[in-house]
Amino acid sequence: MNLTPIATAPATPSMDTPPTMSNDYESFLSLLVAQVSHQDPLKPIDGTEFVSQLATLTGVEQSVKLNDQMQSLRTQLALSAALSESSLIGRxxxxxxxxxxxxxxxxxxxxxxxxxxxxxxxxxxxxxxxxxxxxxxxxxxxxxxxxxxxxxxxxxxxxxxxxxxxxxxxxxxxxxxxxxxxxxxxxxxxxxxxxxxxxxxxxxxxxxxxxxxxx
Incomplete structure (x- = not known):
C-alpha cells in the first residue's frame, strides 16, 4: 500500500552522546593529572593556566552529563509516545x-x-x-x-x-x-x-x- 502524506515532518535530530566526547573527557583528565604529578617543583604550573584547564575540564564534563540527560529524556519521550499511540490499536x-x-x-x-x-x-x-x-x-x-x-x-x-x-x-x-x-x-x-x-x-x-x- 502506498501512502502519500500531506506533508513530511522534518527528521528529528539525533541526541545520542557523541562517541568521542566521553573519550575526550577521560583523555583530558588523564593528561591533567599527569601534568600535575610530573610538574617541576622549581617551575610549578602557572595558576591562571591551571584554572583555565580546570574550567575546560568542567565544561567537557558538563557537556557529557547534558548529553546523557538528553538521551535519557529522548528515551522517555519515545516510550511515552509509544504508550500513547498503543491506544490506537484496534481503532x-x-x-x-x-x-x-x-x-x-x-x-x-x-x-x-x-x-x-x-x-x-x-x-x-x-x-x-x-x-x-x-x-x-x-x-x-x-x-x-x-x-x-x-x-x-x-x-x-x-x-x-x-x-x-x-x-x-x-x-x-x-x-x-x-x-x-x-x-x-x-x-x-x-x-x-x-x-x-x-x-x-x-x-x-x-x-x-x-x-x-x-x-
Whole structure:
C-alpha cells in the first residue's frame, strides 16, 4: 500500500552522546593529572593556566552529563509516545492513501482538493492498474474532505471481488492537486528508520501525524 502524506515532518535530530566526547573527557583528565604529578617543583604550573584547564575540564564534563540527560529524556519521550499511540490499536484511522480495501459491503474513501476544479471523477483500478469503475459528478469543492461510497461494482454493475484497488481523481480545470484518503484498522506499532509507525490492516503503515480521522 502506498501512502502519500500531506506533508513530511522534518527528521528529528539525533541526541545520542557523541562517541568521542566521553573519550575526550577521560583523555583530558588523564593528561591533567599527569601534568600535575610530573610538574617541576622549581617551575610549578602557572595558576591562571591551571584554572583555565580546570574550567575546560568542567565544561567537557558538563557537556557529557547534558548529553546523557538528553538521551535519557529522548528515551522517555519515545516510550511515552509509544504508550500513547498503543491506544490506537484496534481503532480505524483515516490516512492519505492511493489504495482502498473493497469488502463485502463495498468501500469508502475520501479526497481533498488543493484548489478549485469544474468537475471531479474518481477512477478505480484493479491491482493490475486496469480501470474497473469511474464515479463522475463528484463535488468539486476545496473546503475539506469529501467522502465517497463505492458499491464495489464495475462499470456494468457486476460485483467485483474483495481486495485492494487503486483510486485516483480526474479533475477538469483544476488549480491545484489533490489527496486521496482511506480508512484502515491499526493492528500494531513498529519502528522504521528510528520513526514509530502504525501498522495497518492489509500490510501498509502510516505515521500518527498523517491521521485525519479516528473512528
Amino acid at each position: 480505524t484511522v483515516t490516512v492519505p492513501s492511493e489504495e482502498i480495501e473493497l469488502g463485502p459491503d463495498g468501500a469508502d474513501f475520501s479526497y481533498e482538493l488543493q484548489g478549485t476544479a469544474t468537475s471531479v471523477t474518481a477512477i478505480i483500478r484493479d491491482a493490475a492498474g486496469v480501470p474497473v469503475r469511474e464515479i463522475a459528478g463528484l463535488p468539486a469543492t476545496d473546503r475539506g474532505l469529501v467522502n465517497v461510497a463505492w458499491d464495489g461494482a464495475d462499470a456494468n454493475g457486476v460485483p467485483l471481488p474483495p481486495g485492494r484497488y487503486q483510486v485516483a481523481l480526474a479533475t477538469a480545470d483544476a488549480t491545484g492537486g489533490y489527496n486521496t484518503y482511506a480508512s484502515f484498522e491499526v493492528i500494531s506499532l513498529s519502528f522504521e528508520n528510528g520513526e514509530q509507525r502504525l501498522d495497518l490492516s492489509g500490510g501498509g503503515s502510516a505515521m500518527s501525524t498523517q491521521i485525519v480521522r479516528i473512528e
